[in-house]
Amino acid sequence: MSDGAGSGNLCVVGSGRHTLLFLILLLLLPAGPAAAQEEGAGIRVEAAAWAVADAATGEYLLGENADERLPMASTTKIMTALVVLESGVDPEEEVVVSERAASFAQPIYSNVGLRAGDRISVRDLLAALIVASGNDAAHALAEHVGDGSAERFVRMMNEKAARLGLENTRFANPEGLDEEGHYTSARDLATLSARAMRHPLFRELAGTAATVIATQDREIPLISTNELLAAYPPATGIKTGTTAEAGATFVGSAAAGGESYFAVVLDARQDRFAAARRLLEYAFARYEREPLVREGETYATVPVPYRRGEFVELAAAGSVEALTDVGDVVEYRVSAEDPLPGGAREGRRLGEIEVFVDGERVGSSPLVAVRGYEEASIWDKIRYAVGEIRE
Numbered sequence: 001m002s003d004g005a006g007s008g009n010l011c012v013v014g015s016g017r018h019t020l021l022f023l024i025l026l027l028l029l030p031a032g033p034a035a036a037q038e039e040g041a042g043i044r045v046e047a048a049a050w051a052v053a054d055a056a057t058g059e060y061l062l063g064e065n066a067d068e069r070l071p072m073a074s075t076t077k078i079m080t081a082l083v084v085l086e087s088g089v090d091p092e093e094e095v096v097v098s099e100r101a102a103s104f105a106q107p108i109y110s111n112v113g114l115r116a117g118d119r120i121s122v123r124d125l126l127a128a129l130i131v132a133s134g135n136d137a138a139h140a141l142a143e144h145v146g147d148g149s150a151e152r153f154v155r156m157m158n159e160k161a162a163r164l165g166l167e168n169t170r171f172a173n174p175e176g177l178d179e180e181g182h183y184t185s186a187r188d189l190a191t192l193s194a195r196a197m198r199h200p201l202f203r204e205l206a207g208t209a210a211t212v213i214a215t216q217d218r219e220i221p222l223i224s225t226n227e228l229l230a231a232y233p234p235a236t237g238i239k240t241g242t243t244a245e246a247g248a249t250f251v252g253s254a255a256a257g258g259e260s261y262f263a264v265v266l267d268a269r270q271d272r273f274a275a276a277r278r279l280l281e282y283a284f285a286r287y288e289r290e291p292l293v294r295e296g297e298t299y300a301t302v303p304v305p306y307r308r309g310e311f312v313e314l315a316a317a318g319s320v321e322a323l324t325d326v327g328d329v330v331e332y333r334v335s336a337e338d339p340l341p342g343g344a345r346e347g348r349r350l351g352e353i354e355v356f357v358d359g360e361r362v363g364s365s366p367l368v369a370v371r372g373y374e375e376a377s378i379w380d381k382i383r384y385a386v387g388e389i390r391e
Contacts, residue, residue, distance in 0.1 A: 042282075043278065043279065043282050045064070045265065045268075045270070045275045045278065045279060046268065046269035046270040046275070047064075047265045047266060047267055047268045047269060047270070047272075047275060048065060048068070048070055048247070048266050048267035048269075049063070049064060049065035049066060049068050049070055049185065049186040049264075049266045049267070050063050050064055050065075050066070050186055050263070050264060050265045050266065050275070050279065051063030051064075051066040051186035051187050051189070051190050051262075051263075051264045052190075052261055052262065052263055052264075052279050052280075052282070052283050053187075053190035053191070053193075053194065053261065053262045053264070054260070054261060054262075054287075054323050055193075055194060055197065055236075055253050055255065055260035055261050055262050056194075056259075056260055056289075057194065058190060058191045058193075058194030058195070058262075059323070059360075059362075060187050060190060060191075061261075061283065061287065061323070061325075063186055063187065063264075065186070066185060066186045066187040067168055067185050067186075067187055068168075068185055068186075069168050069183040069184070069185055070183055070184065070185065070186075070246070070266045070267060071178055071182065071183055071243060071245045071246035071247075071249075071267075072176060072182070072183065072184040072189065072241060072246055072249060072266070073176045073178075073241025073242050073243040073246035073247075073249045074110060074133045074135075074175070074176040074225075074239065074240060074241035074242070074243075074249075075176065075184070075189055075239050075240070075241040075249050075250075075251055076138075076171065076173070076174065076175065076176030076182070076184075076241070077129050077130065077133060077138055077174075077175070077176060077239060077241075078189070078192055078193060078196050078238065078239050078251065079157050079160065079161065079171060079192060079196075080129060080138050080141060080142065080157070080174045080175075081126055081129055081130055081141075081196060081202055081205075082160065082192070082195060082196045082199070082202070083145065083153065083156050083157055083160055084122065084126065084141050084145050085126075085196075085199045085201065085202060086160070086199075087145045087156075089122055089144070089145055090122065091121065091122045091123040091126070091201060092121055092122070092123060093121065093122050093144075094119050094120070094121060095119070095120055095121070095122060095125060095140055095141070095144045096117065096118070096119055097114045097115065097116055097117065097118040097119075097120065097136070097140050098116065098139075098140065098143055099116045100139060100143070100150075101114060101116075101136050101137075101139040101140035101143060102114050102115050102116040102118070102136060103136075104134075104135040104136040104138075104139055104175065105136045109135040109136070109175075110132075110133045110134060110135050110225075111134050111135050111136045111137075112128040112132050112134035112136060112137055112213075112220055112222065113136075113220060114128075114134070114136040114137065114140065114215075115215075118215040118216070119215060119216040120140075120213065120214070120215045120216075122141070122144070123201070124213035124214065125137045125140055125141050125144075125213075126141070126201065126202075126205060127205050127208070127211055127213050127222060128213055128220070128222060129141060130202065130205040130206055130208075130238075130239065131205055131208050131210075131211060131222045131223075131224045131225075132222040132223065132224070132225065133225050133239075133240060133241070135175040135176075135177075138174045138175045138176075139174060139175060141153075141174070142154070142174040150173070150174060153174055154171055154172065154173060154174060157171040157174065158170060158171055161188075161192075164191060164192065164195060165191070166184070166188040166191060166192060167188070168183070168184065168185035168187070168188050169183065169184040169185065169188040169189075169192070170182065170183055170184075176241055176243065176246075177243065178243045178244060178245040178246065186264040186265075186266055187264075189251055189264045189266075190251070190262045190264050193238055193239075193251050193253070193262050193264075194262070196238070197237065197238065197253065203236075203237065206226075206236070206237030206238040206239065206253075207229065207235075207236050207237050207238075208222075208224060208229075209223070209224045209226075209229045209230055210222065210223050210224065225240040226238070226239070226240055226250075226252070226273075227273045228250075228252050228254075228273045228276060228277060231273065231277070232254065232273075232277050232280070234254035234255060234256040234280070234284075235252060235253070235254050235280075236253045236254055236255050236260070237251075237252070237253045238251050238252065238253050238262075239251050240272075246266070246267060247266075247267035247268060247269075248265075248267070248268040248272045249265065249266050249267065249268070249272070250263075250264075250265045250268065250272040250273065250275075250276055251263070251264050251265075252265075252273070252276035252277070252280065253280075254280045254284075256284060257284070258289055259283075259284060259287065259288075259289050259323070261279075261280055261283040261284070261287075263275075263276040263277075263279035263280045263283070265279070286325060286326075287323045287324065287325055288323065288324055288325075289321055289322065289323050289324075290321065290322070290324055291319050291320070291321050292320050292321065292322055292324075292330060292332075292355045292357075292362070292363075293316050293318075293319055293320035293332075293353055293355055293363070293365050294316060294319055295316055295317065295318050295319045295365075296315055296316065297315060297316055298313045298314065298315045298370060299314060299315065299316055299332070299334055299353050299367060300313070300314040300334045300336060300351060300353075300367060301313050301314065302314060302336045302340060302350070302351070304340075304373050305339065305340050305341075305342055305375075307373075310373070312340075312344070312350070312369050312370065312371065312373055313369075313370040313371070314334075314336065314350055314351050314367035314368065314369065314370070315367065315368060315370050316353060316365040316366075316367060316368075317349070317365055317366040317367070317368045318365040318366070319365070320353075320355050320362065320363035320364065320365055321363070322355065322357055322362035322363060323357075324357060328357050328358055329357070329358055329359075330355065330356070330357055331355070331356040331357075331359075332353060332354070332355060332356075333353070333354040333355075333356065334351065334352075334353050334354075334367070335351050335352050335354075336350055336351035336367065337350050337351060342375035343372075343373060343374050343375035344369050344372055344373060345369070345372040346368075346369055346370070346371050346372040347368050347369060348368060348369050348372070349366045349367070349368050350367060350368065350369055351366070351367035352364055352365070352366055352367055353365050353367055
């Protein structure tokens with residue numbers, strides 16, 4: 001006889017039966033043109049590498065050569081902006097543009113025409129960086145946040161990449177210029193983009209088609225290099241890049257109907273904006289975000305300790321949503337405390353439900369008691385023990 005008699009038995013109900021049915025239905029459905037998640041999966045893009053990811057989570061969905069290390073051009077500036085935003089610097093802080101930063105304001109570089117001695121806010125430099133892809137702005141920000149050293153700032157970029165788990169990314173400069181040891185992958189850029197787009201200021205600027213910034217003595221109009229913002233209504237951001245070695249690169253994002261996606265295109269051999277739009281439209285058509293666990297729905301029943309024939313239902317305290325695709329296998333794993341507490345109030349956490357899509361964990365929710373129960377008396381425990389002996 002164990003102290004928590006009866007609590008080790010777990011009966012999955014309601015959505016447990018639904019789980020089995022759901023799995024069977026998905027397995028019986030035709031896989032369609034998108035059965036494989038790797039190497040194109042039913043769509044062709046003329047590029048050295050590309051990827052599609054869930055913008056809400058950064059989850060990689062499909063792509064081609066998505067882990068290949070390639071030059072990234074000015075998509076570098078996504079990380080430049082992220083390091084600035086997460087450095088703790090005040091966006092209203094004033095920056096004095098150095099001679100070195102102003103040297104990037106030449107026709108051979110993408111720039112916004114900054115001059116040595118210009119005084120400009122961090123916020124406006126971020127706008128110049130993200131909207132107009134200014135290399136002069138990138139260097140000015142790097143020096144400011146790197147305590148006067150762009151090299152120190154680059155080390156901060158690489159440290160951030162390591163913390164984000166970007167295994168195929170390394171930075172050699174904050175601007176995105178072609179340089180040995182400066183590379184990324186399509187998958188890593190999607191992960192990086194998801195992190196950057198969490199920041200309201202980055203998200204705002206990445207979705208800005210035109211704006212005006214100001215130094216101490218003049219205004220500078222900015223036009224976004226992201227043509228998708230004007231051509232594709234669902235578009236929300238984020239960054240272009242072009243160099244001789246990287247070719248035409250682009251990370252685009254779009255949101256509609258409660259879903260949002262990133263499309264990453266590296267070294268495009270066709271119009272990069274058209275390619276990204278095709279990938280985004282494909283994702284909207286192929287995937288569906290649906291509730292796999294619903295708040296308040298019962299997912300298990302467990303025996304009340306020392307009370308033969310009495311059970312307590314466990315309901316989800318929150319919902320779990322995830323993108324699903326035709327042919328996906330959805331698995332639910334339900335666990336309960338063992339042993340259960342002697343008594344519990346309504347709403348007390350007594351377990352957990354985890355959701356896996358094709359073996360990957362997509363979320364979880366606590367399971368709570370639908371009704372409370374009181375701790376068994378000594379006589380209840382004696383009666384239970386006698387019943388156990390008789391059995």
